Amino acid sequence: MSDAPVKRPAGQNQLLIDLGPIVIFVLAYNVLQRLPATKENAVYIATGIFIAVTLAAIAYCQITRGRIPPVLLIxxxxxxxxxxxxIYLRDQTFIxxxxxxxxxxYAAAILISLAIGQNVWRLLLGHVYTLPDRIWTMLALRWAGFFIFMAVLNEVLRARLSFDAWxxxxxxxxxxxxxxxxxxxAPLVMKHHVEDGEEGA
Incomplete structure (x- = not known):
């Protein structure tokens, strides 16, 4: 197998791999909710579909790329x-x-990696960007804070919205x-990545 077919899906289909499972989950639930035969169990059937599509995305990456992105695996x-x-407990709270x-x-992984002198953000993206250590640290802290914000936001929305709205x-x-x-x-990343490239030229 040549290099081209292996690399192509990573660029062209990454958005589909990332968005596909959750979009299909939402669509499946909304369709099942409108069918009398499946209305009562819509969330559980849709959750099963969500699991299946997610596992299919993982298998697709393994087959086409020979590797599974760590974030997708997690x-x-x-x-x-x-x-x-x-599905097992018939309780939608878990999903x-x-x-x-x-x-x-994600937030804990970033902060713990920094605490032990590593930077998981650099480990994941260091092959794409060459950045000064302080920029990697800044990005890691920003993303850790963002993930904490997202966790809190999800809990607020979960508490205040109906399941359908959530x-x-x-x-x-x-x-x-x-x-x-x-x-x-992106401007921070590109600014320092370009400067580093110019310095090495």
């Missing part, structure tokens, strides 16, 4: 664990707190805010 673990609890647990895990807001809050925050940090 997400898949929590989706399967909390989705499984939702609702899943984002809180994931965001908390679920339908997930794509916006899960990916919209992350996209905006990443975009806000």
């Amino acid at each position: 997400t898949g673990f929590f989706v399967t664990a909390f989705g499984g609890l939702t 609702q707190i899943k984002p809180t647990i994931i965001y908390g895990f 679920l339908n807001s997930r794509p916006l809050f899960a990916f919209g805010l992350i996209f905006v925050f990443a975009l806000a940090n």
Whole structure:
């Protein structure tokens, strides 16, 4: 197998891999809610679909790239664990707190890595950008704070919104805010990455 087919999906299909499972979850739930035969169990059937699509995305990455992105692997673990609890215990609370647990895990991983003299952000993205240590630390702290904010936001929305409203807001809050925050940090990254490249030229 040549290098080109392996690399192409990573660039062209990453958005689909990231967004696909949650979008399908939301769509499946809304469709099932409108069918009399599945209305009562819509959340549990949709959760099963969510788990299946997430595992399919993981398998797709392994087959087409020969590796699974760490973030997708972590997400898949929590989706399967909390989705499984939702179905087994017939309690939708577990799928609702899943984002809180994931965001908390990411924040803790970043802060713990910094505390032990490592930087998980640099480990994940160091092959893409060459940045000064202080910029890597700044980015790590920013993202840790952002993930804490997202965890708190999910709990606030979960407490104040109906399940339907909470679920339908997930794509916006899960990916919209992350996209905006990443975009806000892009100038810092590109500025120092370019400067580093010029210095090495």
